[in-house]
Amino acid sequence: MAPTLQQAYRRRWWMACTAVLENLFFSAVLLGWGSLLIMLKKEGFYSSLCAVENTTNTTQDEQRQWPSCDQQDEMLNLGFTIGSFVLSATTLPLGILMDHFGPRPMRLVGRSCTLMALASRDVEVLSPLIFLALSLNGFGGICLTFTSLTLPNMFGNLRSTFMALMIGSYASSAITFPGIKLIYDAGVAFVVIMFTWSGLACLIFLNCALNWPIEAFPAPEEVNYTKKIKLSGLALDHKVTGDRFYTHVTIVGQRLSQEAPSLEEGADVFISSQDVRSTSEKLPERSVPFRRSLCAPIFLWSLLTMGMTQLRVIFYMAAMNKMLEYIVTSGQEQETNEQRQKAAETVGFYTSVFGAMQLLCLLTCPLIGYIMDWRIKDCVDAPAEGTALGDARDGVATKSPRPRYRKIQKLTNAISAFTLTNFLLVGFGITCLINNLHLQFVTFVLHTVVRGFFHSACGSLYAAVFPSNHFGTLTGLQSLSSAVLALLQQPLFMAMVGPLKGEPFW
Numbered sequence: 001m002a003p004t005l006q007q008a009y010r011r012r013w014w015m016a017c018t019a020v021l022e023n024l025f026f027s028a029v030l031l032g033w034g035s036l037l038i039m040l041k042k043e044g045f046y047s048s049l050c051a052v053e054n055t056t057n058t059t060q061d062e063q064r065q066w067p068s069c070d071q072q073d074e075m076l077n078l079g080f081t082i083g084s085f086v087l088s089a090t091t092l093p094l095g096i097l098m099d100h101f102g103p104r105p106m107r108l109v110g111r112s113c114t115l116m117a118l119a120s121r122d123v124e125v126l127s128p129l130i131f132l133a134l135s136l137n138g139f140g141g142i143c144l145t146f147t148s149l150t151l152p153n154m155f156g157n158l159r160s161t162f163m164a165l166m167i168g169s170y171a172s173s174a175i176t177f178p179g180i181k182l183i184y185d186a187g188v189a190f191v192v193i194m195f196t197w198s199g200l201a202c203l204i205f206l207n208c209a210l211n212w213p214i215e216a217f218p219a220p221e222e223v224n225y226t227k228k229i230k231l232s233g234l235a236l237d238h239k240v241t242g243d244r245f246y247t248h249v250t251i252v253g254q255r256l257s258q259e260a261p262s263l264e265e266g267a268d269v270f271i272s273s274q275d276v277r278s279t280s281e282k283l284p285e286r287s288v289p290f291r292r293s294l295c296a297p298i299f300l301w302s303l304l305t306m307g308m309t310q311l312r313v314i315f316y317m318a319a320m321n322k323m324l325e326y327i328v329t330s331g332q333e334q335e336t337n338e339q340r341q342k343a344a345e346t347v348g349f350y351t352s353v354f355g356a357m358q359l360l361c362l363l364t365c366p367l368i369g370y371i372m373d374w375r376i377k378d379c380v381d382a383p384a385e386g387t388a389l390g391d392a393r394d395g396v397a398t399k400s401p402r403p404r405y406r407k408i409q410k411l412t413n414a415i416s417a418f419t420l421t422n423f424l425l426v427g428f429g430i431t432c433l434i435n436n437l438h439l440q441f442v443t444f445v446l447h448t449v450v451r452g453f454f455h456s457a458c459g460s461l462y463a464a465v466f467p468s469n470h471f472g473t474l475t476g477l478q479s480l481s482s483a484v485l486a487l488l489q490q491p492l493f494m495a496m497v498g499p500l501k502g503e504p505f506w
Helices: 005-010 014-026 027-043 070-089 091-101 112-119 129-149 151-185 189-209 225-230 232-236 242-257 273-286 290-294 297-329 337-356 360-371 385-394 406-431 442-466 468-486 487-498
Strands: 055-058 066-068
Touching: 014 129, 014 151, 014 189, 027 066, 027 091, 027 129, 027 151, 027 297, 027 337, 070 091, 070 129, 070 297, 070 468, 070 487, 091 273, 091 468, 129 151, 151 189, 151 290, 151 337, 151 360, 151 442, 290 468, 297 337, 297 406, 297 442, 297 468, 297 487, 337 442, 360 406, 360 442, 406 442, 442 468
Parallel strands: none
Antiparallel strands: 055 066
């Protein structure tokens, strides 16, 4: 039932478009935590931790009023911490599994939304299921995202642009829960919304079964993708199959692209399977050891910087509602229900605006991809030695323009993307510390753009500096280390709502 690589190549635009939609509505939806938190509190999750007389606010509902308190916020934030950790930490084992089994079996989404719906039927008894639900949500989301990152290999020199588009749709998926909250506020039951969402998620399985091949997509620099697709049918009838066949074809192409010797010279222009084996055996000798990439200063520094960025971004998302509440109330205790209701409405409005701005990730990420693809088409892979020797032999002293090498251009583009991302991150760090409600719109924009940029910038830097066979493992290690460091946001949140009494500007 799985299509061939040739069929998948013909459907690459359909697969890319559906992958963007799948990432947008089902991948990192947990990043829209602010809206989901409001719905969970309205449904009464962990409201049993609150005493009615000690509540800081009371959620208004036509059927029932659920108490709300800081203990409830801490418990629900713990669920978000676990879910966001799974969302980032599982990239390393997923990369290893995908290397062995390909992207097709990994495109499965956990039915976490069904668990949320079942838990909402008896929140006092089944509230602990929210931890399992959020964990499966993170795992299913990263499965979708990680496998979709192989699709840009089918687009040649535009690979970085499509890679950024996939990451942008992943980052923009934070708009899903704000959209669901609008439906929830319109009066649709939470259970109905979750079951409907589960049904729509089943379409991902159908699309994967019909369009995704078993074989992984090769990178353009490893094998000419178009030639590989066109010759895939011939490989079935040739005694040299699989990777050996493609290596055979590549070597033949390289031989034929050189100047053909004359028949009088008696040179043998044919290549045998023995040449293929000898060439394949020589490749590992020239490969860079993984330990060298792992101990490279640029990778070690990236672990620190990306971990700090991840912690700052995740903590802001977790504490945003409390931060907005502190700005609205100026840190003062609200004595009447009317004041509490007004503060809750203001926080809800800003949360909805923040959710709507998540689409900026999808709109701005192609910009970072364009920066990373800048002038790549005009570059060459290696010096043209044959031309230089020919000119020297003929006594030609003409000066040719110095070629721009692809490796250097990729590194230059990656540095530019990384520098731009860091400037935006500094701006975000400044604006979020200013106690001004209207300025938070600027903070929302900077946070959204940074969240879409920093993964793409780091990935482009790894691709430019390290060997391609180390990229997946290094990216997985970076995500794992960032996820571990981001676990600190839970004690930071507890300190904010506890000893600091809700003040986020410490």
